[in-house]
Amino acid sequence: MTATATAPAKKASSRRVKQGGLxxxxxxxxxxxxxxxxxxxxxxxxxxxxxxxxxxxxxxxxxxxxxxxxxxxxxxxxxxxxxxxxxxGAGASSANFGASFLNSLAIALPATFIPILIAAFAAYTFTFMEFKGREVLFILIVSLLVVPNFVAFIPLQNIYNNLEFVGFPKVWLAHIGFGMSLAIFILRNFMTTLPRSVIESAKIDGASHYGIFYRLILPMSVPALAAFAIFQFLWVWNDLMVALVFLGPGENEPVTVALTSLKGQLGQGWNLTTAGGILSMLVPVTVFLVLQRYFVRGLTAGAVKG
Amino acid sequence: MLLKSGTVLVTVAIGIAGAIALFWALNKLAELLPSKWEHRLKPYLLILPAYLAISLYLLYPTIVTVINSFKDRTSDQWVGFTNYADLFTDKAFQSTLFNTVLWVIIVPAVTIIVGLAVAALTDRLPSKSEKFVKTMIFVPMAISMVGAATVWRFVYAYQPAGETQTGLLNAVWTSGGAEPVPWLNTSTFRLNTLLLMVILLWAQVGYAMVLLSAAIKSVPAETLEAARVDGAEERQVFFSVILPQIKGTIIAVGVTVTIGVMKIFDIVYTNTNGQFNTNVLANDFINELTTNFNYGAASAIVVILMIAVIPIMIYQVRNFKEQEAAA
Structure with a gap:
């Protein structure tokens, strides 16, 4: 969200437990x-x-x-x-959590990792290179953070239909597009806090932008990369709307869609929703608890999602 | 299944390798240019993939959606403002709009108040218990709204009078002899909408708590000492020393939660699908899109939502510019 408002918070949440406050x-x-x-x-x-x-x-x-x-x-x-x-997938229900579990992974992993590199390059460019239109282009990112992503659904469905696109790539690309502005925003905010002197001296030693990016900036940005990765992973794993519109129920359905269809069946199958629900929570809750520290840092570094 | 897991791993690998190759190629391409042009063009080449993604997935669709909102249900004929007029004169849509406004007014305010209270109170606990309480309240954030709906079913469930109540709320309610209530079907005073809000609060108070707690802890101890030396009570210390210093974070949390609530969808969709007077904009949009196949109405709903978001967008940009100027 707002970098300055939460900048001190970022520091506070990292290690120290008791100091100021009450x-x-x-x-x-x-x-x-x-x-x-x-x-x-x-x-x-x-x-x-x-x-x-x-x-x-x-x-x-x-x-x-x-x-x-x-x-x-x-x-x-x-x-x-x-x-x-x-x-x-036994009993009265057609939902098969084993399969939809894998579908969720198949959707969430690529949709988490692919945008990171693309966003990291853009964030690097915004932080360390001078070019015309830099401010305007970045303000575009800031304003797109709040745009609801479902503006894209109808036009995208048309594009996908025309190109006869099927299966997971539809959601991968959608999540890459939807997550991009947040990724650039978080990573750029983090990179501006990196010491410029290190980059300057690397430049004097003759390192190229490309070399500086891979050898210095990327390793130094691991906390921010992890923060975004967790954020995006949770978001995609828990997403219902995008999956519902682009994949729908069926063989490619992720756990959220499977659980929703199961919930709709009253009577016979409903006892499976509890087990299915718990299964669907296992992955995000584990990721969350294990990587909580990074996640909190990501939140404080500024997170709005459109 | 094995095949699928293999495909997943291969895709991740290809995706990442592809991205690396793409940037390598772009970089090489820039280096082929005369050095003067290389420096000028390289930044644009490096942000190109990101902007392609954003243009295709947000900018272009926004324009198309605005255009579609002035066309008929299949986007073939121009119909002017008909879609908007139809929506605003429709009783059901007015109720939908009203519900969305209720969400936007109530949820951010309660999220901040409860989040702030938990943040301030846990700060007084020994650090182990503080961590425990915070984790317990934070964890629901990792759960999907579909999962949350499954969980809350056992709170709101309803059985006719005379049968054993399996929902916690009705069990407590009927224990005093009262008739059981079908909570999520009861729209008197928008009770069901309020109960759906409770689910969202359950899920995201932790978010507000974490940010506000970090802000409270970063308030300089000197300012608190000074106030205490001057004889201020703890209540006063909180309201007149801490609160003003964390105002920025409170606003930031408020804005984020507000944006999220404007687009609230999953909770309503999975619990009531907008029936019993609980509909909200995003759920109405999905129904127009996937059930009624009315692209004109669906687009108009999105445009209404985008217009509602514009003030927040302007605020964000202004805020960002101020911070950049200060940095």
Missing amino acids: SEVRAGWFTKVLLGLLVVMWTVPTLGTIITSFRTLDDANTSGWWEVFYKPEYWSRLTFDNYIDAWN
Whole structure:
């Protein structure tokens, strides 16, 4: 978002835990109870889903998930079947999470990694090279950050139909295009903080722009590259709209679309939505927890997505 | 399956190798030019791929969409402002617009207030518990809205009176003897829309909390000390010392959340698909596009949304220019 507003924040979030702020004041019991309640409120819905994902359809239909805690008769009926059925696509549902899981990976990985290099070159050019129109071109990027990406859906569908484009490349290219302005924005903001003296001295030693980019700038920009990569990966993995419009339900559907179709089927198959939902969350939540530090840095470095 | 995983890896490799080759070629191309031209042209060549992507996926479509919004449902005939007139005179669309405005007013404000409260309160905890509380509140951000809808089903679920309630909210509600309520079908006072907002708040309060917490921690300790020495209470320290210093971050979070909420789609689509008076602009757009195949109306909805975004865009650009001038 706004670089200056959050610039000090960027520094603060990286390592240090306690310094300024309110830390002088210790939490009283009221604060502790309040925060405890908040944590409960935030985790109970997920807990309910996890528990339900191990219950049989009958149990889930006839009793609340919380009854598992005080009615031991439910314990023996807890089962992994929902997961097995959701993964293999058994039962009343046609959704097959095993396949859609791979589809999600097949969509998210290229859509995450390909734009990075393209954006990094552009960010380098904006930061370290002088050229006419530099400011105007960058302001274009800043203004495009807020443009809703669904302006592109109808015109793109026409282009894709005319070119007889099919399958994953449709969404890869779309996500590359949609993610580009944010990528350039984040990377350029980061690169302006790199010490110019290093680049100047490399230039004096006769290094080309190309060499400086690959040997100096790219390695130094790893935190920002990682931040954008996580952001883009989560965004693409969790995306429903782009997948729905360009891929739709069927053999290429990612987990979000599979889960949506499953949710639509009331009655028979719905117990699979819990297992499917948990499966669909595993990847992003793991990525998120493991790389949280980079992600936070990416947020503070400025993130709006159009 | 194995084949597919292979394809994925190969594509990633080809994509990256392709991008490297492309820039190598562009660089070589620039070097072939006379040195004077090389320096002039190279920057443009290096930003060319990025701008091609942006032009094809945002600029060109924006122009086409504006044009399509003045054409009929198949984009063949010019119809002037008919699409807009039809939308604005349609009762259902007025309700959609009203809901979207509700989202835009309520969600950013509550996100900031709750995020700020959590950020300020966790700051007083020992650092281990602080980290735990923050992680718990932050994690839903990684979950898709479809996943969130699945999760919240067990809060909002409804069974007719007399049957066991499987939704937490109804279980609590009926425990005092009240009749169960079909929460997401109840649009009295836009209750269902408000309940859908709760899901979004659940998902993104963590975002506001993280940014605001970082800002609070970067407030210089001296300013707080000074205020305390002067006898200010903690409440006063927060409202008159900390708050003014983190104003920039609060606005930044507000703008980001507002933009996100204007385009809110997944939550409504997966929970109610806009039924029971919960429709919002983006969901209406998708329905016009994929169910009604009315490209004129769909385009007009996007244009309305883009016009709504313009003030934020101007603000962003102005803000950016100020910062560049200050740097």
